[in-house]
Amino acid sequence: MNPVSVLLFGIARDLVGQSAITCSLPKQARVSDLLAHLHEQHPALAGIKSLLVARNGEYAGADARISPTDEIALIPPVSGG
């Protein structure tokens, strides 16, 4: 298992109550695994309309691999402008 640090913003941070959390994920885990893990650990996240994941500052698809050195962030629906 690998520890993966995840940044939280906006409503995700408010619902979880922390601005960063550490998850323990299998080696070779994908973005979809991370999301499944987070939803299990923090059921409140289901209250968000949609959640994307950024890896090293870029949007990452469900199949993208996550390594412990990646900067991972949860991206709830954006509302800038």
Add this chain to the structure above:
Amino acid sequence: MNPVSVLLFGIARDLVGQSAITCSLPKQARVSDLLAHLHEQHPALAGIKSLLVARNGEYAGADARISPTDEIALIPPVSGG
């Protein structure tokens, strides 16, 4: 005959060499009469792409009547902005 004063702007003023001229027009003259008179007196005006006439600060059609108390202006193609 009525004396009618006509304001000139832009290329019309440059071609005629004056910023206002006085024309002698028949009573009940129309805008079309004024334009015919001006083109006859100042053939250089033919060098302009199109000429409209304003009466009292509003565009006036070819059939509009002109009276001596009207403020008349020749409007060459506009190019503001």
Add this chain to the structure above:
Amino acid sequence: MIALTPDPIDISSAYKYLQTDGAGAIDFFFGVVRDNTPGTDGQRRDVEKLEYEAYGPMAIKEMQKIADEAHRRWPILGYVIIHRTGTLRIGEMAVLIGVATPHRAEAFEATRYIIDTIKQTVPIWKKELFTDGEVWVNATP
């Protein structure tokens, strides 16, 4: 606010004029004196300066008609239309259009409508001065 002015146009005061609590979007269009124009042969020609001349009272009236029509078409909370007159150097602002609305689509649409229509109907004339001559824009066939 609608104005013709021989003085430089001040952006900040136009912006302040448009700020109202219900406005979510403000669009500004600035027409600026460009350093070149396509000549009659399609070749780029260097512009030295521009001269703007207006039939003042009628220009104001026509701009007011445009603003009124924009008001009918979009939910406008405030607008500014300022056109410069006289001699303008490269880089100077010839016209400022500003529109405040609740949402952005209508701010863009109204601003564009106003500048597009000004160019069609308002009695203002622009002469381009080159090092070797001058041209009243759009005036000859």
Add this chain to the structure above:
Amino acid sequence: MIALTPDPIDISSAYKYLQTDGAGAIDFFFGVVRDNTPGTDGQRRDVEKLEYEAYGPMAIKEMQKIADEAHRRWPILGYVIIHRTGTLRIGEMAVLIGVATPHRAEAFEATRYIIDTIKQTVPIWKKELFTDGEVWVNATP
């Protein structure tokens, strides 16, 4: 120029930054804090203030992508994208987009493309604060 800033956005310096001799048109879009928003029941709800939060490094990257794409689509001579962060009161400017181009159509189109796309892809979040509660905009079903 692309920036995220906790400080008030300065219009004049953005305008100066965009002035270049080849520019004939500059369009500015300002997103401003409105004093009301439609609530979930469609009724108007009074807003007290907004809080903007950004995932800074990624927000800059995404804004750069948008500017690059706009550059590919239109002949842009200069652009400014500034987004405010932190707490904003009614009437304050949340975002300024400015684009300078030779002619006006492309200035309008590029500015609108940039603000529309920012709202879709850039990781910035807005919370509306009311007298009796708060809502992360667009975040819940």
